[in-house]
Amino acid sequence: MNKHRILVVEDERIVARDIAMQLKALGYEPLGPATTGEQAFEMAEQLHPHLVLMDIHLASTMDGIVAAQALRTQWGIPCVFMSAFGNAEQLARAKLAEPVGYLEKPFEEYELREVVAAVFKER
Amino acid sequence: MNELFDGATDPMDADATLKTPTKPDKRPEQQIQELASTVATSVKTTATEVVSSLTRAKTDSGTGTASAIAVSVIAAAEAAAVTVEAAAAAAAAALAVQAAAAALIASAVEETVASSARAAALEAQAATTAAAVAVETAVRAAALAVALAERTAMEAARALATEKAAAQALQLALNDKQALLMEVHHRVKNNLQVIVSLLRLEAGRSQHPDVHAVLADMQGRIRSMALLHKALYRSGTFASVDLGNYLQQVTTQSFSSQSKHPDLVRLTLNFGSVQVGMDQAISAGLLVNELISNCLKHGFPQQRSGEVNVVLQPVVTETQAADPLWYLCVSDTGVGLSSDFEERRKTSLGLQLVHDLSQQIGGSLVVASKPGLGAQFTVIFTALAPKTLVMPL
Numbered sequence: 271m272n273k274h275r276i277l278v279v280e281d282e283r284i285v286a287r288d289i290a291m292q293l294k295a296l297g298y299e300p301l302g303p304a305t306t307g308e309q310a311f312e313m314a315e316q317l318h319p320h321l322v323l324m325d326i327h328l329a330s331t332m333d334g335i336v337a338a339q340a341l342r343t344q345w346g347i348p349c350v351f352m353s354a355f356g357n358a359e360q361l362a363r364a365k366l367a368e369p370v371g372y373l374e375k376p377f378e379e380y381e382l383r384e385v386v387a388a389v390f391k392e393r
Numbered sequence: 394m395n396e397l398f399d400g401a402t403d404p405m406d407a408d409a410t411l412k413t414p415t416k417p418d419k420r421p422e423q424q425i426q427e428l429a430s431t432v433a434t435s436v437k438t439t440a441t442e443v444v445s446s447l448t449r450a451k452t453d454s455g456t457g458t459a460s461a462i463a464v465s466v467i468a469a470a471e472a473a474a475v476t477v478e479a480a481a482a483a484a485a486a487a488l489a490v491q492a493a494a495a496a497l498i499a500s501a502v503e504e505t506v507a508s509s510a511r512a513a514a515l516e517a518q519a520a521t522t523a524a525a526v527a528v529e530t531a532v533r534a535a536a537l538a539v540a541l542a543e544r545t546a547m548e549a550a551r552a553l554a555t556e557k558a559a560a561q562a563l564q565l566a567l568n569d570k571q572a573l574l575m576e577v578h579h580r581v582k583n584n585l586q587v588i589v590s591l592l593r594l595e596a597g598r599s600q601h602p603d604v605h606a607v608l609a610d611m612q613g614r615i616r617s618m619a620l621l622h623k624a625l626y627r628s629g630t631f632a633s634v635d636l637g638n639y640l641q642q643v644t645t646q647s648f649s650s651q652s653k654h655p656d657l658v659r660l661t662l663n664f665g666s667v668q669v670g671m672d673q674a675i676s677a678g679l680l681v682n683e684l685i686s687n688c689l690k691h692g693f694p695q696q697r698s699g700e701v702n703v704v705l706q707p708v709v710t711e712t713q714a715a716d717p718l719w720y721l722c723v724s725d726t727g728v729g730l731s732s733d734f735e736e737r738r739k740t741s742l743g744l745q746l747v748h749d750l751s752q753q754i755g756g757s758l759v760v761a762s763k764p765g766l767g768a769q770f771t772v773i774f775t776a777l778a779p780k781t782l783v784m785p786l
Contacts, residue, residue, distance in 0.1 A: 282583065288590030291597050327579075354582035355575065355626050376586035376619045378612075378650045379593075 273299040274390055277319035279310040279337065280352070281329050285375075289323060289382070296383055307332025307340075314341050321389055323373075326353040326364065335360075338367040350385055352377070578626045585619040610743070613650065613686060617643045617678040625671065633779030634674045637664035637705050640721075643678045644703045647685040657698040658689070664705045667719060670779040673754050677721065680750035683743050684723035684770050692727025692768065699726035699767070708773060716775045721756075724769035730762035 280286035286303035293300040304310040326334035338349040350371035371385040596608035708718035751758040756774030
């Protein structure tokens with residue numbers, strides 16, 4: 271059985287490692303991590319993930335929202351946003367990228383499990 | 394007598410006599426006197442002629458009767474002449490009096506009219522002066538009012554501009570403060586995520602269940618603190634939080650992450666709403682997390698089913714205090730506290746934390762338990778109004 275490949279885009283390395291470990295424990299194949307929007311775009315082009323877990327705040331010109339829009343437009347890859355907070359303006363922008371889920375940091379294992387499972391259940 | 398005056402000017406018609414233009418220099422009473430004298434003379438002459446005629450007639454007739462009649466007529470004629478003369482004189486006098494009275498009245502009227510006219514003129518003059526003064530005063534007042542209004546308007550506009558600028562500056566400062574606080578909360582939450590990730594990575598490396606349990610407990614504590622930042626961030630006030638709302642999130646997340654058999658153990662909630670400061674809220678959150686953890690760890694062994702109930706409600710008292718009392722109660726329908734609970738209380742970090750955190754929120758902990766019926770932990774405390782958040786410069 272082919273595992274679902276999930277690209278982790280997170281500029282905090284410890285958090286990225288934690289997420290990858292959790293995904294692996296849940297039976298998915300984690301990819302990455304990518305730490306910038308541009309890098310996420312390049313890795314998605316090469317690895318063709320089924321889903322991207324995208325941090326909104328990235329230390330790059332292309333933030334998580336712009337990168338998610340590009341991935342969805344270019345290859346139709348769905349994204350789940352991760353963020354420590356979201357103001358109204360940011361949420362309005364994020365909606366334009368049509369995310370399939372949202373995780374507010376710090377999140378629990380069960381939250382990650384439920385959000386990812388819901389994405390693949392619908393597909 | 395009438396016959397005697399036929400064709401002659403009526404002596405009583407004073408106006409007619411007075412209006413005679415022939416002698417305008419004579420006074421009317423003088424004219425009437427002269428005219429009466431003339432009439433009297435004429436009457437006397439006529440009477441004399443009548444007397445002469447009658448005398449002659451008496452002589453001629455020679456009879457006594459006729460002579461007596463003639464004498465009587467003569468006497469009557471002479472008396473009439475005298476009466477006419479007296480009447481003429483009286484008429485003249487009356488006319489004179491009338492004329493004098495008229496003159497006096499005319500004079501008085503003239504004087505009165507003149508006096509009234511003078512008074513009216515004076516009054517009119519005074520009124521005109523007063524009106525002029527009033528108009529001038531009114532004009533000056535109006536001009537002053539206009540000037541004052543202009544000045545007031547200018548001052549108001551200046552004050553408004555100053556106030557607007559101050560408000561804008563204040564709003565900018567407030568926006569900066571809000572942005573700074575949001576950034577701080579964002580960083581805190583990111584750091585808490587890093588800590589949770591470190592604990593999870595560490596737990597992932599260990600094969601010991603005890604290590605897993607300890608690290609899971611630590612994650613739960615950190616999660617309750619992170620939820621406070623989330624609640625504060627969402628409320629937008631940063632200084633206070635709705636304790637009921639916050640504890641509901643802590644309880645739900647704590648229960649969801651620690652419950653091994655969610656199908657067997659149910660969670661029921663009953664939260665009131667009260668605003669408290671950050672310090673009290675974070676201690677209360679940690680306290681609820683510990684108590685939920687304790688219920689799930691020890692209350693339902695061997696797949697026992699039951700309920701965990703969490704209540705936050707005001708204490709009903711007869712007197713109304715400024716800072717009302719609230720009770721926080723976490724109970725379960727599990728097996729109840731073990732016989733070695735008091736011993737365990739001295740060594741268990743979780744139970745020590747429960748005691749410390751109860752005191753931290755200013756309350757006192759009451760523990761109750763019945764074997765086989767469950768355990769109950771109640772803390773009664775005073776909900777402290779949030780203090781204003783002061784940002785050091």
